[in-house]
Amino acid sequence: MAELTRDDVAHLAGLARIDLSEAELDRMVGELGVILTSVAQVQQADTDGIEPMSHPMPITNVTRPDEVRPSLTADEALSGAPESELQRFSVPRILDED
Amino acid sequence: MTTTVDEVLPYDEALAAFDPVMGLEVHVELGTNTKMFCGCATTFGAEPNTQVCPVCLGLPGALPVVNAMGVESAIRIGLALNCEIATWCRFARKNYFYPDMPKNFQTSQYDEPIAFNGYLDVEVPGEHGEEPWTYRVEIERAHMEEDTGKSLHVGGSTGRIHGAEYSLVDYNRAGIPLIEIVTKPLTGAGERAPQVARAYVAALRDLLKALDVSDVKMEQGSMRCDVNLSLRPKAGEPTSPEQAAVPLGTRSETKNVNSLRSVERAVRFEICRHAAVLSNGGSIVQETRHFHEDTGATTSGRIKSDADDYRYFPEPDLVPVAPSREWVEELRATLPENPAEHRRRLQTEWGYSDLEMRDVLNAGALDLIERTVAAGASAQSARKWWLGEPSRRANTEALELVAYADQVGLTPAYVAELQSMVDAKRLNDKMARQVLEGVLDGEGAPTAVADARGLELVQDDGALEAAVAKVIEGNPDVADKIRDGKVQAAGALIGQVMKEMKGQADAGKARELILSTLGEG
Ligand SMILES: [Zn+2]
Numbered sequence: 257m258a259e260l261t262r263d264d265v266a267h268l269a270g271l272a273r274i275d276l277s278e279a280e281l282d283r284m285v286g287e288l289g290v291i292l293t294s295v296a297q298v299q300q301a302d303t304d305g306i307e308p309m310s311h312p313m314p315i316t317n318v319t320r321p322d323e324v325r326p327s328l329t330a331d332e333a334l335s336g337a338p339e340s341e342l343q344r345f346s347v348p349r350i351l352d353e354d
Numbered sequence: 355m356t357t358t359v360d361e362v363l364p365y366d367e368a369l370a371a372f373d374p375v376m377g378l379e380v381h382v383e384l385g386t387n388t389k390m391f392c393g394c395a396t397t398f399g400a401e402p403n404t405q406v407c408p409v410c411l412g413l414p415g416a417l418p419v420v421n422a423m424g425v426e427s428a429i430r431i432g433l434a435l436n437c438e439i440a441t442w443c444r445f446a447r448k449n450y451f452y453p454d455m456p457k458n459f460q461t462s463q464y465d466e467p468i469a470f471n472g473y474l475d476v477e478v479p480g481e482h483g484e485e486p487w488t489y490r491v492e493i494e495r496a497h498m499e500e501d502t503g504k505s506l507h508v509g510g511s512t513g514r515i516h517g518a519e520y521s522l523v524d525y526n527r528a529g530i531p532l533i534e535i536v537t538k539p540l541t542g543a544g545e546r547a548p549q550v551a552r553a554y555v556a557a558l559r560d561l562l563k564a565l566d567v568s569d570v571k572m573e574q575g576s577m578r579c580d581v582n583l584s585l586r587p588k589a590g591e592p593t594s595p596e597q598a599a600v601p602l603g604t605r606s607e608t609k610n611v612n613s614l615r616s617v618e619r620a621v622r623f624e625i626c627r628h629a630a631v632l633s634n635g636g637s638i639v640q641e642t643r644h645f646h647e648d649t650g651a652t653t654s655g656r657i658k659s660d661a662d663d664y665r666y667f668p669e670p671d672l673v674p675v676a677p678s679r680e681w682v683e684e685l686r687a688t689l690p691e692n693p694a695e696h697r698r699r700l701q702t703e704w705g706y707s708d709l710e711m712r713d714v715l716n717a718g719a720l721d722l723i724e725r726t727v728a729a730g731a732s733a734q735s736a737r738k739w740w741l742g743e744p745s746r747r748a749n750t751e752a753l754e755l756v757a758y759a760d761q762v763g764l765t766p767a768y769v770a771e772l773q774s775m776v777d778a779k780r781l782n783d784k785m786a787r788q789v790l791e792g793v794l795d796g797e798g799a800p801t802a803v804a805d806a807r808g809l810e811l812v813q814d815d816g817a818l819e820a821a822v823a824k825v826i827e828g829n830p831d832v833a834d835k836i837r838d839g840k841v842q843a844a845g846a847l848i849g850q851v852m853k854e855m856k857g858q859a860d861a862g863k864a865r866e867l868i869l870s871t872l873g874e875g
Contacts, residue, residue: 310668316676322386322423325393330403343402344522347453
C-alpha cells in the first residue's frame, strides 16, 4: 500500500478535530506508518473466495418493537455537559470555517 | 457573510441555450412512536432534551437496536416507489463532526440501501390550456437513516448561524427515523423542469400520506427537499438522443427547500443563475446553496471540501437487515390505492369536470375536500368553500392551503358544519361567507361565530310575511307586472324584502312568498 504522508496525517487530524503540533505530526507519521505496515502483513493472507465480514456473528434482523421506553430527564441528560443554557447543550460557535 | 446578488438570465433565454438536469433528494421523517435506534418518544414540540437517552446522545457503551416499524415503513415506501427491496443490507456510519450529531457520526446506509431502482409516475398539470403530462421520475434509492438535533444560535444578529457566539442544542430530534429518497438525474423535462420538480414532491407527499408512514408536513420539516441542478448545452429537443448524449454539467445543491412552491421557484432560479454564469464563460462551483422564501433566490453556502470525507464504514453495533421475501410480499399487500387512481375514482364519485378537478388539485384541496365530504358535506359545496376565501388567503400568505388551514384552525369538520347550517336554512349564502371569514379570523367554530356575530336567518314566517306585504304595497307597479306573469320582476322586490329583514332572511323563501301572494306561486 502507498506510504502514509505527512499531509495524510494532517488531513486525518483535521477530520478528527485533533490539534497536532509540527513535532507531533512528524512523530505520528512514523508511528502510524509502523502500525499500517504491521496491519499490512494481514493483507498478504490469501482471501480469494472469502466473503468480507463486518459482524462476528452470522445473525440478521435484530429489532425491537416500536414501543416508547423511558428517556432520561433533561437534568440527567445535561449532567455531563460542560455548559448548558435554556435546557440545551451549549456548544462553541459552529461553522467558523465558512 | 457575503451578500452578493447573483446575476440571472431571463428564463426563456436560459432555456434557449441550455438543457436542465435535476436530481431531487427528499428526506422524510417517519411517524413512528419511537426513534430509529432507541425507545425515546418522537413527539413534536416536547420540552428540549426530554426525549433523549444514552443511545441517541451517543454516550459511550450505549447499544442501538433497530426499530422494526422503521424497517417496515422503509420497505413499504420502497414498494410504493416500485423499487427492488434488498435481500440483505447494512447500516453504515457517516463520520463528521457537527454539534447537532452527538455521536460524531450519523447512522445511515451507504452502498447497500434497503430499496433501489424504482420509479414514480407524476402528472404535471398543464399550463395555458396544455394537456397534463405524465413524467416518469426514476428513483435511484431509498435508504434508512436518522435525523439530527436542532440548534439555536445565540449572539450575532438574528439567531442566524453566521456571527453567532455559541449554539444551544436540543437532541429530541436526533435519532428520529428518516428515509432519504434519491432520484436518478431527471432529464428531458426542458422548460417544464420546475413544474416536474414540484409535481414529483407533491406526488411523493400524497403517496407517503396514503401509506400513513409520515405526517409529511413540509412547513414543520418532517419532509424536506434538496434540489440538485445542472445545465448542459442545448443540442436538440429535451427528449432527443442528441441532447441525451451531452454530458451532465457541474451541479449545485440547494438545501432544505420547504414548500412545494419553493421547490418550483428554487429550480427556476438555479436554471437562470447557472445560465448567467455559463453564458458569461464562467463555471459552476460545486457547492451547497440556501433558498430564501422572501426573495426567491438562492445564496452560496458551503463549498465541497475535505470536510466532506465521510469515511463510511459498516456499523458494527447493528446487525444486517435481511427482509424475507414472504414479509416483503405481505407488506406489498398492505399498499394503499395509488394516489393517481384514487384521484380518478374521487373525480367520478364527486362528478367533477376535468376543469374543476384541475382547480382542486392546483389548490392542493383534494384531501381537505375528501375529508369534508366524509364529514357530511356535498362534493360541490366542499369544493366551493375550500376554493373560495381560504384559498385566496392562503395564496396571499404564500402558504399551501393545508398549511394555511392548519394555521388558522379551519378543519374539514368546520366546513361541513358551515354547509349544514346553509342546508338547514340557518344561514343564507352571504351570511355563511361572513361566518367563514370569522372562522378564518380565529373566532372559533362556525356555530360559535354565527352566535357571536348574531348571524341567523329569521325563522319567523310572520316577520317575513309582514315584510313582503309592506314591499308589495310600496311597489304596486312591480306587483302588477308580476301578476301579469312577469315573474322575473320579483328580483327587485326580493332585494327590498331582504333589506327590510336586514339581510337575515332566506331569499328563496322570500321569492316563494312574493310569488304566492301575487298569485304566481
Ligand atoms: Zn434515545
